[in-house]
Amino acid sequence: MRNLKLILAYDGTPYHGWQIQSGVLTIQGELHRALEKILNHPVTTHGSGRTDAGVHAHGQVANVATSVSMDIDALLRGVNALLPSEIRLLSIEEMSPDFHARRSAVAKSYQYHLWRSPVVPPFQYRYVHGVGYFLDQEAMDRATVQFCGEHDFTSFSATAAKSTDRVRTVYAASWERSDQEWVFRIRGNGFLQYMVRTIVGTLIEVGKGQIDPEEIGAIFLAKDRSRSGHSAPAQGLHLTEVEY
Amino acid sequence: MRNLKLILAYDGTPYHGWQIQSGVLTIQGELHRALEKILNHPVTTHGSGRTDAGVHAHGQVANVATSVSMDIDALLRGVNALLPSEIRLLSIEEMSPDFHARRSAVAKSYQYHLWRSPVVPPFQYRYVHGVGYFLDQEAMDRATVQFCGEHDFTSFSATAAKSTDRVRTVYAASWERSDQEWVFRIRGNGFLQYMVRTIVGTLIEVGKGQIDPEEIGAIFLAKDRSRSGHSAPAQGLHLTEVEY
Numbered sequence: 001m002r003n004l005k006l007i008l009a010y011d012g013t014p015y016h017g018w019q020i021q022s023g024v025l026t027i028q029g030e031l032h033r034a035l036e037k038i039l040n041h042p043v044t045t046h047g048s049g050r051t052d053a054g055v056h057a058h059g060q061v062a063n064v065a066t067s068v069s070m071d072i073d074a075l076l077r078g079v080n081a082l083l084p085s086e087i088r089l090l091s092i093e094e095m096s097p098d099f100h101a102r103r104s105a106v107a108k109s110y111q112y113h114l115w116r117s118p119v120v121p122p123f124q125y126r127y128v129h130g131v132g133y134f135l136d137q138e139a140m141d142r143a144t145v146q147f148c149g150e151h152d153f154t155s156f157s158a159t160a161a162k163s164t165d166r167v168r169t170v171y172a173a174s175w176e177r178s179d180q181e182w183v184f185r186i187r188g189n190g191f192l193q194y195m196v197r198t199i200v201g202t203l204i205e206v207g208k209g210q211i212d213p214e215e216i217g218a219i220f221l222a223k224d225r226s227r228s229g230h231s232a233p234a235q236g237l238h239l240t241e242v243e244y
Numbered sequence: 245m246r247n248l249k250l251i252l253a254y255d256g257t258p259y260h261g262w263q264i265q266s267g268v269l270t271i272q273g274e275l276h277r278a279l280e281k282i283l284n285h286p287v288t289t290h291g292s293g294r295t296d297a298g299v300h301a302h303g304q305v306a307n308v309a310t311s312v313s314m315d316i317d318a319l320l321r322g323v324n325a326l327l328p329s330e331i332r333l334l335s336i337e338e339m340s341p342d343f344h345a346r347r348s349a350v351a352k353s354y355q356y357h358l359w360r361s362p363v364v365p366p367f368q369y370r371y372v373h374g375v376g377y378f379l380d381q382e383a384m385d386r387a388t389v390q391f392c393g394e395h396d397f398t399s400f401s402a403t404a405a406k407s408t409d410r411v412r413t414v415y416a417a418s419w420e421r422s423d424q425e426w427v428f429r430i431r432g433n434g435f436l437q438y439m440v441r442t443i444v445g446t447l448i449e450v451g452k453g454q455i456d457p458e459e460i461g462a463i464f465l466a467k468d469r470s471r472s473g474h475s476a477p478a479q480g481l482h483l484t485e486v487e488y
Contacts (some may be wrong), residue, residue, distance in 0.1 A: 009366050009367075010366050056366075056367070058324060058365075063367075077362075080363060085364070085366065085369040085370075086366045087366060088363050088364070088366050089363075090366060092246075105442055118321075119324060119332050119333075119334060120332070121253055121332060122253050122254050122255040122329065122330045122331060122332050123253075123255060123300070123371065125329040126329075127367065150450075153469040157393055229387070244336075
């Protein structure tokens with residue numbers, strides 16, 4: 001059996017997220033359909049993790065097992081010819097049998113894009129969250145650094161998240177700002193459901209003066225989702241890289 | 245009566261072009277619907293020119309007459325709130341009564357985007373034409389300069405184009421190239437239907453070695469559409485600026 005590592009990019013706008021579900025359009029569902037047509041056998045793919053409805057990816061990773069001996073380049077071209085244009089297979093690599101896209105991952109990086117002028121251009125609106133009003137960037141930066149390090153992220157993840165161990169390590173979190181766009185970058189060993197969007201939503205409330213940057217420590221300790229900010233909308237979130 | 249100059253950006257993907265037509269989704273149709281709801285009277289807009297189905301704009305201009313005394317900023321916000329996200333009104337300016345978006349225009353600029361790698365990312369595919377194969381850029385550049393100046397563009401416009409005078413002046417035409425993307429920029433006093441797309445299609449055939457750069461002069465002289473290349477697809481074309 002060959003164990004293939006697939007790297008994918010997708011515009012999440014038209015999909016109900018990564019995870020295959022019957023009756024709705026999903027990225028994994030479209031990927032299975034294309035792979036099965038080319039490989040001519042049923043497939044199971046393991047993604048590095050789910051992305052929610054509307055979330056984009058520039059480097060989502062999945063692995064798939066096949067005994068078909070087709071050349072990697074021909075497979076890449078064939079699958080891309082069958083996938084919708086919103087989903088592209090960027091590369092395929094043959095891995096050892098123990099590689100698993102989720103279990104082998106050691107770090108993930110996300111970006112969140114805020115558009116900082118009141119009119120979001122038609123070429124950007126699918127990929128950014130428009131926030132035209134004043135945000136206190138100094139207060140946001142003081143809050144941002146407090147997300148780095150090892151923490152129990154219960155207060156910053158979906159109440160319904162399945163994980164019982166909610167301790168994660170954030171290696172880096174920062175903002176890169178231009179007049180038009182503010183980009184939040186975060187890299188960590190793993191992320192709970194809605195974690196990035198809840199952190200960004202909280203940072204926006206800090207920027208608006210609704211949450212004091214000094215409160216972040218207490219919000220962590222409370223382990224209570226109701227203490228943090230609203231989740232920022234899915235469309236601004238981009239999974240950029242999964243590291244192994 | 246106030247004469248308002250509107251500058252618009254749009255993603256042409258979901259529309260049957262600029263020009264209002266009954267029964268199909270058009271940019272002008274959506275604009276009229278939004279303006280009429282806000283101004284509360286029937287409107288007629290004059291665009292600087294039509295853009296075809298699937299063509300994008302970053303600075304299309306139209307003018308509209310109204311006697312409503314509403315503040316410009318309130319009008320801008322109101323119209324954008326009613327327009328679909330694929331169409332944005334970028335600015336509104338009050339002009340003298342003799343301003344006319346088409347007749348007053350003195351120059352227009354377009355860009356055409358070629359994506360130069362075989363896999364077009366999902367975030368670009370709506371806005372570029374994917375051309376992954378080898379193109380001889382030196383030959384293309386030698387052909388490109390020959391489009392500058394005053395010419396009869398009959399060989400490079402739709403056979404069905406209505407204009408009887410097909411002489412236009414191109415002020416500048418050039419390529420800006422990166423590894424991933426080649427951008428063709430052209431500025432002129434006016435453009436016939438399909439003119440930019442036919443020039444780009446011809447330049448692609450020059451790049452592929454199917455048309456010799458030395459033939460361009462003869463193709464102009466022939467005044468015969470069948471002598472030039474195929475029109476490049478609409479999705480790569482962007483109207484960037486209309487000058488007055």
